[in-house]
Amino acid sequence: MAAAIRTARERAREELTREIKKEARRQLAEEGAQRLSLRAVARELGMASSALYRYFPSRDDLLTALIIDAYNALGERAEHAVSTAPPGDPRAMWRALSGAVRSWAQQHPHEYALLYGTPVPGYAAPPETVAPAARVALALIEVLRAGADRVELATPVRPLRGILAEQVSALAAQVAPEVNAGVLSRGLVAWTQLFGMISFELFGHLVGSVTPADGFFAHTVEEMADFLGLPESTP
Amino acid sequence: MAAAIRTARERAREELTREIKKEARRQLAEEGAQRLSLRAVARELGMASSALYRYFPSRDDLLTALIIDAYNALGERAEHAVSTAPPGDPRAMWRALSGAVRSWAQQHPHEYALLYGTPVPGYAAPPETVAPAARVALALIEVLRAGADRVELATPVRPLRGILAEQVSALAAQVAPEVNAGVLSRGLVAWTQLFGMISFELFGHLVGSVTPADGFFAHTVEEMADFLGLPESTP
DNA sequence: GGCAAACGAGAGCACTGCTCTCGAAAGAGA
DNA sequence: TCTCTTTCGAGAGCAGTGCTCTCGTTTGCC
Known part of the structure; x- marks a missing residue:
């Protein structure tokens, strides 16, 4: 050709x-x-x-190119982590996914900051970045799908109200019809928690003596797995 | 004098x-x-x-001065929110606290970014910033103390292991002896969730159609209140 | 009143992103 | 093979930055 x-x-x-x-x-x-x-x-x-x-x-265009590459690198790591985890074990998949995102962030702190830190003022992310940026999110969706048929929520999900209910069910219909809307909304919580932890840890913003080191991270990952209703791993 | x-x-x-x-x-x-x-x-x-x-x-010194002022402004808002909420209602206090932090962030996005966004490379936060930075965290501790005697955890806290157990119990002993260590560790989760949500919302990093707008925020605040075991408000 | 500390202003250094112009090189068409 | 257009690299230059140094002035203390 x-x-x-x-x-x-x-x-x-x-x-x-x-x-x-x-x-x-x-x-x-x-x-x-x-x-x-x-x-x-x-x-x-x-x-x-x-x-x-x-x-x-311009400088922004060079940065945009780096951003796209970084999203793809992170997305690839996330996808790989999910796909190589035990297929029937959604909790292990979630563990692998969160660990992969965290370790990539630790290995590439400045690139992570470029993706999830303070946006450059005046810089609007061009549409080419959307698809690469979505890869990590889709990896999480994949985990939720893997556990869709046997989630055991320890706590009933608060009813989704107003616009949120519409948004979440629209998202569910669009991207993961088999995932319950309540579980999906908890997926957003887990997603926020994951990146919140990593950002706190990387940017050094958590106050006090309890730094969100390995112990806190691992512990919270398990608590989030419970929160998502992912069944216990059977070793 | x-x-x-x-x-x-x-x-x-x-x-x-x-x-x-x-x-x-x-x-x-x-x-x-x-x-x-x-x-x-x-x-x-x-x-x-x-x-x-x-x-x-230097420029950094000017920025440091602005950072300290911003921490104090945010801390003051947080403290005010907690202290004016119904005293016997820890869930209402938590709602007030999280809402105050969020609305301050929305009103002062660039100052919020200065506090919780990407740190300036080469810039090390001087010790004078620690105390002002801790005010918001202490406001959250205050909420946990208010609910200390009647938390009803719907889910047992995963056992804290290793260094994390020591760190959390040391923190508890130091700052809030009446707060259970497990609850305190969930406070860290709620804290991370709060700032994770606000950062996602402000920096526009959440992917997809579900933007963490009012609905998602309010919903998650309630879910976190459940997670913390804060008793239901009695209207 | 004298004197040292504090102060304001200007020039200057090394750096940045970006633009414009000009000559050289490379590819396409005849 | 010889043009002719597009592409490219380099240099000069503009407006801006943080920061330093110097020099004359002002201020407050002894």
């Missing part, structure tokens, strides 16, 4: 684009998004800073 | 310091911390940018 025939110029462009993203990602990992500098990237690559604008029209 | 006798110079210095913080807070509220510029503040105040360094040795 025609796309396979690439001129030397096209190949050079793709490679240099990759090269730029690679160096930018390196600087991002070391210094954070705040200190990521186009000029420094260009300097490191031995090119004029103005030449870099042939590849990324 | 001697401190009351202030020279004209001291008074001018205090007033100008206040003036600088006020203008900085204005710019922070409009543009975010990222775009807060010392030169712009000086320009707006009709002074040379170098003169500003007589009052704040």
Whole structure:
């Protein structure tokens, strides 16, 4: 097909684009998004800073590319964790998923901050980021589906009222018809809890002597599994 | 006392310091911390940018001052909410607390981001910020104390294991001896949930059609109250 | 009244994102 | 193979940033 025939110029462009993203990602990992500098990237690559604008029209565009890559990397890890967990054990799947998200965040703190931290003022996430961003959420949905037929809620879900009821049942119909709406709403709670914990831990915002370290994380993951009604693992 | 006798110079210095913080807070509220510029503040105040360094040795120091003020403002709102709620109704207190934190965050999104968003790389929170930062957490502890004698946990707390058990019981002994350690650990969960929800909502990071709007927030607050074992309000 | 500390203003340094222009290189069509 | 258009890299330049240094002035204490 025609796309396979690439001129030397096209190949050079793709490679240099990759090269730029690679160096930018390196600087991002070391210094954070705040200190990521186009000029420094260009300097490191031995090119004029103005030449870099042939590849990324602005700093925001370069950041967007990094964001998409990061969402995909995280999404892939999450999907892999869920798919390699014991298939019939939704609690183990949830454990694997939350652990994977947390460890990725710890290994790539600045990229995590780029995804789930303070948004850059004036920056609006372009639509290309939506699909990659949804992958992690879909992995959680997958866990809920795996446990859909044998959830044992220890506590009845508070009735969903008003718009929330419509939104949640619409979401359920759209993405996981076999999942009970009440369970799905608890999935949102678990989802929030997971990212809340990771953000607190990574950004160092939890006050006091109890840092949300391994112990708190593991404990809360189990409490959330109970909250979701995921059946106990049978070892 | 001697401190009351202030020279004209001291008074001018205090007033100008206040003036600088006020203008900085204005710019922070409009543009975010990222775009807060010392030169712009000086320009707006009709002074040379170098003169500003007589009052704040660096941009980080100015930010620190704003952070402390913000923590105190939020803490005050939280304390007020708890203290004006029906004294014998811990669930109402929890509702009031979470609502106060959320509405403050919505009214001061950039200041909230400064407190609970991505930390500025290279910036270490100085010890002066610890006490103001703890005020909100202490307000939550206050709620737990109010309900300490009649919590009705619908679900047994998973046993705390390892270091977590020590940390939590140490915290309990230190700050709220009458609060059960298991309940305290669930307080940490509720705390994380609260700030996770607010951050998701404010930073627009929750994926899909279910935005954590009023409905989801109110619903989750009640679910968390159940989770904490707070007795039902008797209207 | 003298003197040291505090202060305001200006110039300047090194850096940033971004634009514009100009000459060289590469690919497509004749 | 020879044009001709598009693409590209480099340099200069603009407006902005945090921060430092110097220099003359003002203020308050002894």
